[in-house]
Amino acid sequence: MGFPGVWMTESESVVYRVVPKCACSTIGQIMYYSDHGEFFDGDIHDAKDGMHKWARDDSQGPITRNVLAHRSYAFTCVRNPYTRILSSFFDKICGIQRNGRRYRGNLVPTLIYKYGIEVGGDDGKQEFDQIQSFRRFLLFARDTIRWRRPMDPDIHWSAVSGHVSTFIANGGRYDEIVWTESFNEGMQRVLNSIETPHAVDLKKIPRFNESEGHGPKRAHPVEDYFDDLSMHLVYEIFKRDFQLFKYDFENPGNKMPIAEIDLDEVHAKLG
Template identity: 20%
Template sequence: MPWLEKSLARRLADGEVSARELTKEGRSPSSSIATVGNDPEHDAEGQPADEDRDILFIHVPRCGGTSLTKLFKVPQKAAEYRGLYHKVGLKYFFYRYGLLEKANFPFFTIENFIVCCSLGISTAIWYSGLIKPITPLCTPAQEANGFACPPSLLTIVMYACAILMFCSSTFFFTAPISGRIDFVRRLYAIFVGQILCNLTEAEKWLTGVSRRGYVVHFTLNKVIKYGFLRKSDLDNIESFSVVRNPYSRMVSIYMYNRFGPLESFEHFVESWYKKWKAYKKTGDTEEWNVYCHVLPMYEFTHEKQRQLIDCVVKQENLRGIVNGTLNECFHKDESAPIPPIVLQALRDMPHSNRRKRAKPWQDYYNRRTARLVYEMYKEDFTIFKYDAHIPGRPELDEALASTYFDADTDYLGEQAPQTEAEKEARQAPSLVAHPPAPHSLASHDSYNSETSVDVSI
């Protein structure tokens, strides 16, 4: 992103700051990332001792992360060494972060309280006539003749600002609008990044906040691309991510990004599939062009099908990890024990962000939506070894078993149809022949949150 500050790695390379100066600031020149505390102690081989090794957490959207930001006090540390302007901006950022986890279009907010106060004050000014002598929009003669004067200029400005604030905070700058509508997302990026001079940006928020917890909402490839890390730095850092069942993740994505409770899951998945096709056509992962929630999970953890993250943990295993009954993750795409420092972080993670849902995620699916989600995130099923079948929904297995699927015609088969007649004969009305399970996706449930530890941006 063009408005980001130079990373510490580039500052070091450009000679703008010395390693000694970074050490005085409590930052680690070896990892090229801001740290808090002294430099880590090293073992006999020159590597950092495990208890002091840096942690890099690559935050896969809708897979868990907000609990870790609380554990490592990200909101407080992100604002360290920042001026008052950016401290206020970051405070507001994390405030909005919490709001959008509770509602798609937050109504009961501080912004709307200010809107109500502004409307009340401007209306009082209008009817009291206190400001008319200052900014009159009609002549004294008109007033004397009983002419109904319009509100004063100040009143009009206050009304306009109140309406703009209400629309912006309640609708425009929310996940459903700014995430799903590219134009709004780009407008938001320009407004906050360039017009407001990076109001909510902090190098520490983007690149890490302490030796014990880096929280980054970038793919690992972008962390390296933008110079926040070098590939060689990964040798001295314990990196990890949390992933989850792609079907469950899609329901979480839906709850976070839907246009309110009246948008059905099926309609959402259809529109999401179009966004995924645009991403798949170009392979571009830049936020300017593709919303990060659209990306498959492996984009955050892998490079050309090779795992870069040291430790990938399944969200479904977190309960067992916390209870001490499980201790495994993916390391180089093979099962391995979780590194001690990562294991401790996961066990210390607060679970205050649990969210409730009206029905199990399995009940959101019918044959078409199940197949669309499988098509979008097929690589995630393979790489992270998730079963492509949905538990408790055997009637969906036929739609998931076929090796060929045409989303435009619902055609299922072992290969692409050879003729139009074959295509018509084998077109799959069966995709919608079976009714959904109870609590069907057609029912417009009210907004309810997930029961998983999955709260994320």
């Protein structure tokens, strides 16, 4: 199985397990900059060289050797399940993607037809009942994760713990898990622990939010999207994320963690 979703700097200063919708564009650009002294021109996900990625055949050997010997500092980044799945809905379901088309071709028409979801018209910019449509999307997300119907779960809304676990299950060990919600503090701890060819000043790093502007703006506070039933569905899908990464299930309006992550617990439960 190896290490899907793992990126590593060419200098092997640091190893990162990508988790979709968890600051991955910004982290990738920080890693690229730390090696080359400049940012990648474009979306870092499109970079074919300048960084080791598991998806590149020639990177798999170096990544495997490094991770199994734990030669470099390894980290990942996680996010509150409530805000992450909301962000996935607005970006992937309601938004027009970089290629000018809907995400995954016939996915959105299927959702409109089978679940009665609205997405703000052809351009995602028209008014629609965001709360009602999001709650229907949640049913769809649950169906994909629990029954793999009407399709397999998508990486943008499958549980963070599932992404994080493959690294552990195949022999890796994390030195740090960063919360998206306190990104600068967590990322600074990573940078303080590694030596990079180029120094990184986090205060001067722009935020590379590649999904921003794809879809409609969220019209309500986070908690308005989650009634009792939606909270139940979110817990059914993301129970381990709440427990391991210490997020507040009881209050969707509180995006901040409520305790420290126990790395030993994460490795024990996800290994």
